[in-house]
Amino acid sequence: MSLNSGSKYLLNVGVVGAGIGGLVAALCFSRKNCKVTVIEKTELKGEAGAGIQLSPNCLKVLFDLGLEPQLRHFSSCPKSIDISDWKKGRIIKETRLNPECMGKYGLPYYHIHRGDLLRILRDHAQKRNNIDLELNSEVVEVTENDEKATLILDSGLSRDFDVIVGADGINSAVAKVLGLSHRPQFTGNVAWRALVPKTAVARELDDEKGSLWLGPGKHFVHYPVRKGDLVNCICVAGGRDWRDESWITRADLAELTSEFSQWNPALRALINKIEEGSLFKWALFHRPSLSCWHKKRTVLLGDACHATLPFLAQGAAMAIEDASVLSSCMERDKEISAAFATYQKLRRPRVVSIQRISRVNELLFHSNRLLAPLRDLILKNFSGYTLNNVYKYNALSAGD
Numbered sequence: 001m002s003l004n005s006g007s008k009y010l011l012n013v014g015v016v017g018a019g020i021g022g023l024v025a026a027l028c029f030s031r032k033n034c035k036v037t038v039i040e041k042t043e044l045k046g047e048a049g050a051g052i053q054l055s056p057n058c059l060k061v062l063f064d065l066g067l068e069p070q071l072r073h074f075s076s077c078p079k080s081i082d083i084s085d086w087k088k089g090r091i092i093k094e095t096r097l098n099p100e101c102m103g104k105y106g107l108p109y110y111h112i113h114r115g116d117l118l119r120i121l122r123d124h125a126q127k128r129n130n131i132d133l134e135l136n137s138e139v140v141e142v143t144e145n146d147e148k149a150t151l152i153l154d155s156g157l158s159r160d161f162d163v164i165v166g167a168d169g170i171n172s173a174v175a176k177v178l179g180l181s182h183r184p185q186f187t188g189n190v191a192w193r194a195l196v197p198k199t200a201v202a203r204e205l206d207d208e209k210g211s212l213w214l215g216p217g218k219h220f221v222h223y224p225v226r227k228g229d230l231v232n233c234i235c236v237a238g239g240r241d242w243r244d245e246s247w248i249t250r251a252d253l254a255e256l257t258s259e260f261s262q263w264n265p266a267l268r269a270l271i272n273k274i275e276e277g278s279l280f281k282w283a284l285f286h287r288p289s290l291s292c293w294h295k296k297r298t299v300l301l302g303d304a305c306h307a308t309l310p311f312l313a314q315g316a317a318m319a320i321e322d323a324s325v326l327s328s329c330m331e332r333d334k335e336i337s338a339a340f341a342t343y344q345k346l347r348r349p350r351v352v353s354i355q356r357i358s359r360v361n362e363l364l365f366h367s368n369r370l371l372a373p374l375r376d377l378i379l380k381n382f383s384g385y386t387l388n389n390v391y392k393y394n395a396l397s398a399g400d
């Protein structure tokens with residue numbers, strides 16, 4: 001099965017989902033002279049979500065797409081992330097980020113609001129003549145044969161493509177329809193997220209740093225976004241049995257306050273500034289990478305085939321890397337099945353290792369008092385080595 005040679009475009013690509021992975025895929029394919037249609041079930045208007053960490057490995061792809069000025073404008077550029085002990089605030093490890101990442105990888109390390117990142121990607125996509133964005137349109141069925149792949153929409157209409165990219169997130173309809181998905185495993189962790197105006201915590205926090213606090217069975221991360229105007233807070237507690245995975249379930253502030261009532265006063269002061277109604281809660285599930293990411297003319301990327309737990313801040317980065325590598329494989333190999341196979345071969349070991357490190361971090365971050373000295377030793381001596389392997393990856397030259 002090979003690519004269409006009669007058209008002025010290399011390929012006619014249908015992308016399901018205008019999340020981070022879908023929009024980056026659209027931009028990458030557009031640059032490789034493909035015609036791209038992105039189909040998204042929402043209006044893309046909201047600002048759902050909170051902060052996203054953009055490490056050098058994914059900024060390499062985003063800067064290559066010409067997005068550096070916009071990203072620089074909207075991002076915070078943290079000097080470091082300090083890992084501290086939950087009670088006394090003792091610094092266990094300081095991970096230097098800026099300007100050190102520039103020296104090591106030629107790229108910075110950014111914190112950005114998820115809504116800002118999505119807006120930058122969407123605006124860029126809308127400027128490209130060969131990208132069409134169809135919003136409020138849900139994909140309900142996918143069919144494929146040797147000649148074409150077809151998306152059936154909730155309106156009853158259908159669209160034909162040479163290739164379909166399923167970038168439709170953790171509950172991927174594309175993966176389900178193709179029989180590629182499997183059941184997620186509940187990790188016993190519950191996460192909360194909130195954005196706090198910086199003015200409310202000006203005295204308590206250094207707005208040039210991110211912080212990760214570690215305690216028995218729990219951890220708490222906070223870092224500035226929107227140039228330091230907001231503080232993004234993510235807290236996780238293990239050993240629970242509450243299993244709602246939605247990103248938009250509101251949480252009770254009293255519950256969070258009580259969870260962290262014994263923690264360092266600086267952290268409790270930050271929690272005190274969270275406004276009722278701005279706190280959300282969701283359950284964390286582990287989704288081992290699917291063993292197969294593609295069929296004849298349909299291929300998956302991002303959370304649709306390998307959602308990652310948020311203990312290494314690499315979920316969005318993996319979707320971005322996938323998009324870049326997939327578009328290069330499709331450009332290099334004129335046989336669709338061979339291109340898909342190369343893409344999976346290049347990407348799967350990388351995401352499996354990222355998922356593994358995230359799971360190890362879960363154990364480390366939530367170590368009990370007995371294991372805390374071992375945790376500190378590992379973080380001090382090995383976390384730099386691990387992060388270097390994550391950040392130095394070059395998606396632009398994968399497979400060369």
Ligand SMILES: Cc1cc2nc3c(=O)[nH]c(=O)nc-3n(C[C@H](O)[C@H](O)[C@H](O)COP(=O)(O)OP(=O)(O)OC[C@H]3O[C@@H](n4cnc5c(N)ncnc54)[C@H](O)[C@@H]3O)c2cc1C
Nearest residue numbers: 017019020021040041048049050139168169302303315316
């Ligand atoms: C609402 C939300 C908030 C998030 N907030 C954070 C955060 O604060 N921090 C963080 O690190 N990570 C967050 N994530 C996760 C992170 O964004 C993902 O790990 C990463 O972006 C992977 O991107 P993706 O493109 O694979 O999937 P997603 O970002 O989930 O994008 C999938 C897209 O597909 C669309 N879609 C789904 N099904 C269909 C269908 N049948 N037809 C058409 N469109 C469809 C969805 O509406 C969505 O826009 C969030 C995800 C979501 C969905």
